[in-house]
Amino acid sequence: MKKDKIIIAIYVDNQYGVLSRVTAMFTRRGFNIDSLTVGETESPEYSRITITLTAEKNDKDQVVSQLRKLYNVKKVIVLSNEDCIKRELLLIKVKNTAEAHSDIVEATNIFRTKIIDFTDEAISIEATGDSQKIDAFIEYMKKFEIIEMCRTGIVALDRGGTNIWTEHED
DSSP: OOOEEEEEEEEEESOTTHHHHHHHHHHHHTOOOSEEEEEEOSSTTEEEEEEEEEEOHHHHHHHHHHHHHSTTEEEEEEEOSSSEEEEEEEEEEEEOOTTTHHHHHHHHHHTTOEEEEEOSSEEEEEEEEOHHHHHHHHHHHGGGOEEEEEEOOOEEEESTTOOHHHHOOO
């Protein structure tokens, strides 16, 4: 059976221990999380967890069903890959040398990234975009010696004026 990349948005109470309960459910069921992001929403009493995983359709249905049973989970939706806006954030620090400097600056322009810190030894760059852009930028930066990097998981919203509360039925 074909596996698909699945993006799940979960609204939960903004309380300690909730994230542990959500991730423990994935562990108990043997599902691997590809990426996870979490943060406060437009309403401070709720957090939004965005999880991506690779799974078959019946696995997706099982995950969603199990998430909806968890205490403190208020809403669970699966976002359509075609009808949502997805972004990741990358912070990457590369070695700065006289030979590489102009190539690094040119790459930041081509990839539409932003230099956020600059020293004689290193250049730190912020990149946002879809996963393919982030992957391509990392691959290109490897030739300049990556000193350090950190990458968020995917954050995603439905397109248009809809929101998780009004458009999606449980």
